[in-house]
Amino acid sequence: MHAVNSLPCDSWRDAPRPGRRLLATMLVDDDIEGDKRVQQAATELGQALRVVDIRDSVAPGLWLRWRVLAQVTRLILQGLREPRRRRELLAPDLDAARLSRFPLSGLLACMRWLTHAVGTAQKLRAMNPEGEPWHIHAHDLYCAVAAVLGPMPPGSRLVYDAHELEIHRNRKVGWVRVLIEHALEQRVLQHTDELRVVNHRIADTMGRWYRLPQVSSVHYNDHYPHHPVSVPPPGERPTLVYIGKGVHGRLLERLDRPADLLGFDVSVYLLGSALPSSISGKYWQHGPLHYEADLLARVASRRCLMWCCAESLSLSYRLATPNKFFQALAVGMPVLAAQGTYLADIVSEHGIGAVFEGGNLGDIAARTRTAEFEGWVARVVHFRERLRRGEVRI
Template sequence: MNILMLVITTVATDTRVVREATTLADAGHHVHVIGRGVPEDWTPPRGVTVSSVGGASVFQKAGAPVGGGRRLPPHMRAARWALLPQHRASAFAAWGRAARTDALARTFDVVHAHDFNTLELGAELARERRVPLVYDTHELWSGRPRVGRPTPVRAAREAKVEGELGAEAAAVITVGEGVADALRARYDWSHVTVVHNTFPSGTAAADVPLPDTPTGAVYAGRIAPYREIEAIVTAARELTDLDVTLVGPADDTYLAALDRGPVQVLGALPVDDVDALLRRTGLALVTHSDRWENHRLAMPNKLFHAVRAGVPVIATDVRELARVVRQHDLGTLYRPGDAASLAAAVREARDRYPELLANVRAAEPLLSWEHDAETLLRLYADLPVPDRTS
């Protein structure tokens, strides 16, 4: 089967897209991904091809180093707040036009649209070629954080379009039961399947020994608003006997304004290097706010990354995330926004470290990509075969 994937990311650092594409290619399918701003020196996995249309945002240059920017002056921040929604809509539309031209030159038996910003194009291509559409929403789009001025009319239109086009899809995939339940309730969909953002079991960093007692805690993910970064920095000032590290791509404007205190900030690292860092320090910080509905429902891949690395977590006590941490006793929880609670949760995890390590090891088979890959492959096996006779 020839699978056309659409995603408005660089692909190279989009672990969900790469993992799904690789799994489908390993099963004998050919996968072509149309992305945005894909690095020219990146080599896709075997069986996967990639093309790139579009570039970086005007507000942040592609490849800008973490911490390399400066804080925008007040008038520029105001302009960014006012214009960002319009800019994003324009950028998505421009990408869609270019991606459509690219797609029409290709042969495909199914369209796999990643996130709402590719759904309209994906549905259009699927209808024209009379092939199945798979809608893969990485979050509850209508409940995600909104940076920039409010746009209630656009938000209402997006929800309406998502409901209508998602109903046309042969299958809808999402990242966790919380988002799946919300989609079923909101749109009366009965064709939603959960494929978590898990990682393959085992790690190339397995030779890095875990400490007998944690020496630090690592936040590995995007460094941006609504990620509890301020709570981490404040807690770090109290945790003087532990090293706290933030590692990942950053919102440059946000980072320039952040008082980092004693926290070390690193740029994005390869997954295996993050594993090694997690194992050397012993604890993972899996944090996000509870301000947005999507945060209350989300299952961040940071959780599954920690499980793959074999380390306990300190997680925000927010609905779905907290449910899974409690279910498997993978670590400790803290009240969102409460730095003192976060510091106490770190100390508790340190005190319970051998017990929590054992719990993480026991949970890995259910919280690994091998389990979710089977779900993805079953879904594809059940897709209707395109009719090429008319």
């Protein structure tokens, strides 16, 4: 963790009176099993923690549902104020990320998540009839929206944990949704005591978008124990490894070929996800849900590269330092990142793997059979230790 200056708190957020407890509550929008970042936050909050999934927020009764719809409508209209000024602010980053040509793309999903957030705010009111101060840790944007729409009595504390670059994390989104979510995030940041982001490139981007002097803190997704490392001999065909629930936008279709044509075997750990119909995966070895032992055995027997490639249509993908990157570091595995991404810059700068340029897998496979691979592994081990000591900033 690399701390920087905290955001200024609002004047109404006074210190809690002696003897008053903080209601520790974590807001999530996805299943938390296996999510190391969420689990770390739960450990920080302690045993008396309540976890609220904002997806379970349908308002009971017709009258409450109408109130939810009315508030969602107001929030959308507020998000569309000053569109020219805010579009000019965001355009230098987002034009290059190729937003959808259809301005309303993603709006229905935006409305659906806003409905969850408004419904959850009502639930929070019912959960706290005594008006006790909250300690809310909100994971992702709409969880934080739910928190700021709910009652935040004096002495409350809000941590907004942005797992990605929130307002452009989707591959198909138009300007209308971007502007609405920019306004929502701006509102959240006005009431946030601590903002957490995953790397300094995203911190810098958000600083420009919201005129923040600095974000609160950068928390890497470095949650995996480091293992001893050795380099297997080059005799066997090298292996590309993919770990993750995400199966869209990760360029996995580029690996859907026989190993003889690809130059690599492919081993995937999809953590319960199903591949889309456009990807057969029939040439791959599919690993178990609890993959750690299998992964360690594979790295010990084969020269492996972690597939950390993603489409660059989403700015969030382009700037990401994903979990699988840190999983690779933990087992001493070099990384394969897509050209044009922030991760590719890190890989090239520190010499910890190779860059996928679209048609160079054969060349990369040949390089893994040379002494260059041994250099990659040695630099991975050096890099991961320096990162944990705070000597490297990403």
